[in-house]
Structures are given as C-alpha cells and as structure tokens.
Amino acid sequence: MEFVNPEGLRLDGRRPMEMRQLRAEIGVVSKADGSAVFEMGNTKVIAAVYGPREVQNRSQQSNDEALVRCEYSMANFSTGDRMRKPKGDRRSTEISMVIRQTMEACILTHLMPRSQIDIFVQVLQADGGTRSACINAATLALADAGIPMTDIVTSCSAGFLNGTPLLDLNYVEDSAGGPDVTVGILPKLDKVTLLQMDSKLQMETFETVMQLATEGCKAVASYIREVLLENTKQLESRRGV
Amino acid sequence: MEQRLANSWRMTVNEKNFIQTALLSDLRIDGRGPFDYRNLTIQFGIEDGSSEVQLGQTRVMGFVTSQLVQPYRDRPNEGTLAIFTEFSPMADPSFEIGRPGESAVELGRIVDRGLRESRAIDTESLCVVAGKWVWSIRIDLHILDNGGNLVDAANIAALAALLTFRRPECTLGGEDGQEVIIHPPEVREPLALIVHHLPIAVTFAFIGNESRVIIDPSHFEEAVMGGKLTATLNTNGDVCAIQKAGGEGVMQSVVMQCLRIASVKAADITGKIKKAVESYKTKRDLKKIKRHPDSVDISNISKDMEKSKLELVKCQSDDMEIEGHSSKKDESSLRHSKHKALISGPSSWDPYSKIADTDELKASLASRAVATPNLKMDVMPPEKQQLNVKDESHRDADPSPPLLVAAEAREEKNKAKTLLDAVKPKHKRKKKNASNSNGS
Numbered sequence: 001m002e003f004v005n006p007e008g009l010r011l012d013g014r015r016p017m018e019m020r021q022l023r024a025e026i027g028v029v030s031k032a033d034g035s036a037v038f039e040m041g042n043t044k045v046i047a048a049v050y051g052p053r054e055v056q057n058r059s060q061q062s063n064d065e066a067l068v069r070c071e072y073s074m075a076n077f078s079t080g081d082r083m084r085k086p087k088g089d090r091r092s093t094e095i096s097m098v099i100r101q102t103m104e105a106c107i108l109t110h111l112m113p114r115s116q117i118d119i120f121v122q123v124l125q126a127d128g129g130t131r132s133a134c135i136n137a138a139t140l141a142l143a144d145a146g147i148p149m150t151d152i153v154t155s156c157s158a159g160f161l162n163g164t165p166l167l168d169l170n171y172v173e174d175s176a177g178g179p180d181v182t183v184g185i186l187p188k189l190d191k192v193t194l195l196q197m198d199s200k201l202q203m204e205t206f207e208t209v210m211q212l213a214t215e216g217c218k219a220v221a222s223y224i225r226e227v228l229l230e231n232t233k234q235l236e237s238r239r240g241v
Numbered sequence: 242m243e244q245r246l247a248n249s250w251r252m253t254v255n256e257k258n259f260i261q262t263a264l265l266s267d268l269r270i271d272g273r274g275p276f277d278y279r280n281l282t283i284q285f286g287i288e289d290g291s292s293e294v295q296l297g298q299t300r301v302m303g304f305v306t307s308q309l310v311q312p313y314r315d316r317p318n319e320g321t322l323a324i325f326t327e328f329s330p331m332a333d334p335s336f337e338i339g340r341p342g343e344s345a346v347e348l349g350r351i352v353d354r355g356l357r358e359s360r361a362i363d364t365e366s367l368c369v370v371a372g373k374w375v376w377s378i379r380i381d382l383h384i385l386d387n388g389g390n391l392v393d394a395a396n397i398a399a400l401a402a403l404l405t406f407r408r409p410e411c412t413l414g415g416e417d418g419q420e421v422i423i424h425p426p427e428v429r430e431p432l433a434l435i436v437h438h439l440p441i442a443v444t445f446a447f448i449g450n451e452s453r454v455i456i457d458p459s460h461f462e463e464a465v466m467g468g469k470l471t472a473t474l475n476t477n478g479d480v481c482a483i484q485k486a487g488g489e490g491v492m493q494s495v496v497m498q499c500l501r502i503a504s505v506k507a508a509d510i511t512g513k514i515k516k517a518v519e520s521y522k523t524k525r526d527l528k529k530i531k532r533h534p535d536s537v538d539i540s541n542i543s544k545d546m547e548k549s550k551l552e553l554v555k556c557q558s559d560d561m562e563i564e565g566h567s568s569k570k571d572e573s574s575l576r577h578s579k580h581k582a583l584i585s586g587p588s589s590w591d592p593y594s595k596i597a598d599t600d601e602l603k604a605s606l607a608s609r610a611v612a613t614p615n616l617k618m619d620v621m622p623p624e625k626q627q628l629n630v631k632d633e634s635h636r637d638a639d640p641s642p643p644l645l646v647a648a649e650a651r652e653e654k655n656k657a658k659t660l661l662d663a664v665k666p667k668h669k670r671k672k673k674n675a676s677n678s679n680g681s
Contacts, residue, residue: 090346097343101487105468177358184487191490195470197483198358203504206480207497214493 003161003173011172012041019156019168019216020129024136024227026144034145038137041170042127047137049145051117065109067116070100072134074123095131102155102184102194103138108148117147128171129157131182135194136220143228152224155184155194156216158209160201165209167216181206183213187221250334252464260465264448264455269462271297275455276502281510283401283517289431289525290406294398297459298388300332303398304381305406309421312368312375320367320375324353324399326382333387344391351484352382352396355440355473359481362403363435369411374421376408378434389460392471396442397514404518407431440481441510443503445470447489454499456506470496472503476511 004010014020020041029035032048039045055061072095073087086092103119119141121134132155139152159169161178174180179201184194192214201209260270267275279297286293290305312319326349328336336342341349356362367376380402382395410429414422446458446466458466468488473481480500485491 090341090350093343093346094350097347098486103487105487105490181483186490189490190492192485192493192496193468193487193490195483195485195496197480198354200359200479200481203474203478203480203500206483206500210493210496 003176004164012170016164016166019219022223024140026140026231034141036137036140036144038133038140040129040133042125043129043133044125045121045123045133045137047121047141049119049141052112052115055114055116061114064113066112068100068104068107070096070119072096072099072121074126078123078126099134099138102135102153105193106149106151106153106186108150111148128169128174132157135184140224151186151188152221153184153193154187154217154220154224155182156213156220157182158213158216160205160209165212167212181209181213183210183217185214185217187218257465260461261449264453271459278457278506281513283514285405285521290402292398292401294394294401296390296394298386299390299394300385301394301398302383302385303402305402306379307408308377309374310377311373317372318368319364321377322357322362322364324349324380328384332384348392348395351392351471352399354482355396355442359440361436361438361440363437366435369421387460389463390444390457393442393444400439401514401518403434404436405521407433438475438477439511440473440475441507442471442473443506445499447491470499472500474504474507476508
C-alpha cells in the first residue's frame with residue numbers, strides 16, 4: 001500500500017515532515033489538582049493529576065521522595081471496535097510504567113517527601129501516537145497542578161514507510177507494520193528520556209528517524225509553552241494582577 | 242501492580258555511594274570493564290525447545306511449545322507467537338506470585354517486540370489451513386535467579402529455545418481433505434522453526450548525571466542506576482527494538498554510541514548462541530536415529546533412542562562419544578527391541594567398510610569404562626547380526642534414504658561412501674558371515 005504518493009503527500013494529505021494539528025486545553029477536570037486535554041490530530045487524551053497528597057498505601061511511602069503513580073487506560077469507545085479490556089492488559093501496564101518513569105525523571109520528587117502524586121491518563125480517541133499524546137497531556141496537567149519539574153517532557157512519534165521518514169504517524173500508518181519510533185525529550189536540556197522502537201530499521205536510518213521525532217518533540221514543546229503562557233496570563237487577569 | 246516495599250530489597254546508603262563513586266572512576270564492583278559482559282553459558286534440556294541461560298548470577302529458563310489454534314481474523318494465514326514470563330519469587334524477594342508485575346510485563350514485551358515485530362520467526366510457515374488452523378508458538382520464560390539484567394538473559398533463553406525447538410509435522414487428510422493429522426515424532430521427523438535472524442538484546446545502564454554508561458548491569462548496579470536502555474539488534478546491522486522507558490535523560494549522541502557498542506556485542510553473543518545450538522544439535526543427532534517417511538513400510542519401530550545407543554556402542558572405533566547413562570539404557574532396551582529398522586546410522590558408522598566382529602567389539606568395550614560390560618556383550622552379538630541383516634534388507638529397499646534437516650555434510654559424504662561400498666559383493670559377504678555364525 002502506498003503511504004506516500006508520488007507527489008509527496010501522505011494518506012491524510014500531510015507532507016512527510018508535517019505534524020498533525022495540536023490542540024491543548026488546561027483545567028478541564030475541576031476536581032483534580034491539575035488536568036489537561038491534548039489532541040494530536042484525531043488522537044484525544046485527557047490527563048488528571050492529583051497531588052502532592054498523602055500516601056494512601058503506607059507501606060509504599062518513601063521518606064525522601066514523593067511516590068509517583070500513573071494509570072493509563074483507553075476508553076472502550078476510543079478505538080473503532082469496542083475494546084474488551086480498557087486497562088489491566090499488558091500493553092496498558094507497560095505504557096503506565098513508561099509514562100510514570102518518564103514523568104518521574106522530570107518531577108523534583110525530593111521536594112515532596114512522604115507524599116504521592118497520581119497521574120491518570122485516559123485515551124478518548126485513539127488514532128495513533130497515543131503514548132506521545134499521553135505524555136504531553138501529563139506534562140500539561142502537572143504544570144497545571146503546580147508540581148515542580150526540572151523541565152517539561154514532550155513526546156512525538158515518527159516512522160519510516162516507503163523509504164521516507166514520516167513524522168507523527170496516525171493509526172493507519174502505524175499498523176502498516178513499519179517501524180515506529182517514539183521519542184520523549186526534555187527540550188531545554190535537549191536530552192532523550194523516552195525512546196521506544198519496534199520493527200526493524202538499519203542503524204543510519206534509525207538515527208534519521210530519531211532526529212525527526214526529536215524535531216517534532218521540540219515543535220510540541222514550543223506549543224505547550226505557548227499554551228502554558230496563555231494560561232498563566234489568564235490566571236493573572238482573573239486575579240486582577 | 243506495585244510491589245510491596247517491604248518485600249523489595251533496599252540498598253544501604255553506604256553501598257550506594259560506594260558503587261556510584263567507583264563507577265564515576267570507571268570501576269565496577271565485580272571487576273569488569275564498563276563494556277564487558279558477564280560470563281554467558283547456554284545449556285539445553287532433554288526436550289527440544291528448552292534452554293537454560295546463565296549470565297553471571299542471573300539464570301533464566303526458556304521453554305517453547307506449540308499448539309494448533311485458529312488464527313487471528315486479520316491475519317488468517319500467519320501463525321502466532323506468544324511470550325509468557327514467570328517471575329518466580331525464588332528469584333527475588335520482591336517478585337510475587339500471581340499476576341505479573343510491571344517489570345515482568347515490560348520484559349515480556351521487550352522480548353516480544355524483538356521477536357515478533359522484526360519478523361525473526363517466520364510466521365507464515367506456521368500456517369496449516371489458512372483461516373482455520375495455524376501453529377501457535379508459546380514461549381515461557383522462567384526467571385530462576387535475579388542477578389541483574391534479566392532482559393538480556395531472557396532474550397538469549399528465548400532464542401536458544403526457539404532454535405532447538407521442533408514442531409510436529411502435520412498433513413491434511415481425512416474425508417474431505419480438511420482434517421489436520423498431527424504426526425507423532427516417531428512417525429515423522431519434527432520440523433524446526435524458520436528463524437530469519439537473531440535479535441539480541443543488549444542492556445545499558447546510565448549512572449549519575451554525566452551519563453556514564455555501563456553494559457550488562459548486575460543487581461547492585463541496577464539499584465544505583467538512573468536509567469536503562471535496552472537495544473535489540475541483529476548481526477545484519479538492523480535495530481530491531483529499543484526500549485528506554487524514562488529515567489535519566491541522555492544525549493542523542495550517547496544513544497547512537499550505545500547502539501554501535503551494542504552491535505558489536507550482539508555479534509559476539511550471536512556467535513555464542515549459534516555455537517551452543519550447534520553442539521546441542523550434534524549431540525542430539527548422535528542420539529537419534531533418523532526416521533524414514535512412510536514410503537518404506539516399517540511395521541514396528543521401537544523407541545529410537547535405544548537403537549541409536551546400540552549403534553553408538555558399536556561404533557566406538559569410529560571415535561564417537563558415549564554418555565555413561567546411555568549404555569545403561571541400552572541394556573534394558575536391547576532385550577525389548579526386536580526389529581531395528583536402520584535407515585542410516587550416525588554419520589561415521591559404516592558397517593560395510595569394516596568387518597566389526599564381536600572380538601573387536603568386546604575389546605573396545607572393555608577399554609571404555611562402560612557400566613556393566615558383561616551384560617552388554619552377551620546381548621550384543623545376536624542383536625548385531627540381526628541388525629545387519631535387517632539393515633541390508635532395508636538398504637536394498639531404499640538405497641537413498643532421505644536426510645534429516647539437521648544432517649551434516651559429513652553424513653552426506655559418508656552416505657555416498659557407504660552407497661559406493663555397499664555393492665553386492667559386500668552384502669553377500671555379510672550375509673554369509675551371518676548365516677555362518679548362525680549356523681555354527
């Protein structure tokens with residue numbers, strides 16, 4: 001199947017190096033300490049952060065740092081066919097762990113000992129790149145909750161089909177069986193924290209694809225900063241500053 | 242999902258500081274260099290498709306089994322591959338029985354991605370009836386001892402088990418030609434899986450903020466590390482999978498450097514795995530007798546092991562190895578086995594090139610430290626003659642026996658030699674000998 005037609009357009013009309021449209025909204029769950037909705041094209045994800053709060057399970061309490069928990073689940077209606085088990089299956093367990101470890105790397109946990117930070121991420125619409133959207137949403141939600149972080153974490157995926165590196169794969173391109181590289185970076189420090197790849201790729205090609213994904217992450221980072229800045233200005237105006 | 246902290250082993254601050262300081266000066270507590278792997282040994286079990294890997298202190302066992310199932314709806318002509326991990330509490334106090342924890346799931350998925358997504362196993366050859374019956378390969382990985390770096394050891398165990406696994410051959414038959422008949426291993430030789438390439442997982446640990454990289458972290462180093470990167474590569478220069486699930490941030494250049502180091506290590510480990518599998522295969526072939534497909538009518542084939550042991554004992558002069566236990570098996574089974582349908586013996590056994598008489602046999606038997614030589618000798622001669630006679634008849638019936646998948650080149654050569662030698666005069670001579678000794 002042709003994923004990049006001779007004119008250089010993909011199935012949804014994008015160019016190979018073009019990302020999908022990003023849209024973010026902060027403060028959507030009023031009960032949560034911080035929350036955000038993040039959309040990457042048709043993929044829509046909602047994240048809610050509770051914390052820092054008292055540790056619910058005393059045996060897990062750590063005396064020198066905060067405990068970070070994460071739960072990733074997909075809504076039953078998020079995919080084309082209704083999903084049988086939204087969470088608890090192996091993929092969800094792995095992604096929960098991945099998101100938790102990624103966010104743990106940037107949260108300053110030693111500032112909040114004996115407390116717990118819960119990150120709940122729910123996929124509302126799944127169209128490829130759910131992992132990346134979840135991390136971006138979690139970053140926004142953590143920022144909204146005012147949790148101290150060293151840097152924001154942004155994530156983007158890239159692939160390699162028909163001999164061309166493609167940025168931000170959607171579901172059709174992802175399920176084509178080609179390689180899928182998901183990268184999560186700390187933009188200011190320019191460091192890679194999350195890197196996952198499946199399917200086969202030559203090493204040089206992999207480097208190209210990883211760099212493309214990193215560029216995508218930086219684009220997401222600039223958008224997220226814009227959104228956060230906008231949000232802060234609104235808060236300022238509401239407080240009458 | 243989260244383990245109870247009370248169960249997990251925690252390192253003292255002193256130990257942590259010691260290990261970290263040592264690592265900052267490129268010293269590892271077990272004396273290795275930063276890019277040295279621990280000692281790797283691969284052993285195989287009795288059954289096909291079972292392996293045990295020891296990487297330093299880490300021990301993992303891999304088992305491969307197969308079953309006929311219905312295929313997935315969106316892939317009707319492909320077999321399936323499933324990986325199950327068992328983190329036994331005997332390996333580590335923090336492992337709990339029951340539902341796999343996070344690390345168990347992650348390990349399973351890393352090995353799964355390396356094997357399935359990179360198409361290491363050819364799943365299309367596992368299809369029997371498209372849309373109805375396919376072979377489902379199940380890999381079980383049991384962690385016996387957690388000495389650190391379970392992913393690499395588990396990956397090697399899975400690969401070793403897959404390379405030695407043999408699935409039963411099946412044909413279509415029955416009334417409408419749609420029924421699948423699975424042939425037991427005695428009737429038809431089981432087939433090996435088609436493995437295109439070997440994806441090897443190499444794990445790196447990042448220590449501290451300056452991204453010190455070490456390879457193959459041990460249990461202590463894992464407790465101290467800030468981040469972990471597992472790269473699965475094969476020797477063709479392909480990157481099959483990468484897993485860096487958060488943790489300490491590293492520069493992109495460091496990632497590429499790790500990949501380059503990993504490709505060197507992967508080549509090394511691939512060589513070791515292949516060597517171990519080869520030696521296992523040779524041992525297994527020496528034990529086995531090759532089964533003939535049903536073009537030749539073999540009425541009663543007894544268990545092959547015993548027959549081959551018999552041959553082994555006979556061919557001592559051809560420098561073959563005999564395990565101590567196999568000779569014991571011989572005694573018990575020789576009495577029971579009647580008809581020895583020899584298709585082709587182990588590679589260097591050539592009944593026609595030398596006249597193996599009983600005296601020579603006894604002498605060579607005595608020289609070897611066999612358990613109960615007397616018993617053997619009593620049983621040997623009549624069996625041997627019977628064997629030779631039957632063998633000739635069989636050879637006449639089918640002069641060019643088909644070779645096993647695992648048949649080596651030297652077997653071919655020997656076969657050619659025996660075929661050339663097995664011309665009528667020698668046959669007659671053997672028969673005369675047999676009849677003479679029988680008569681006398």
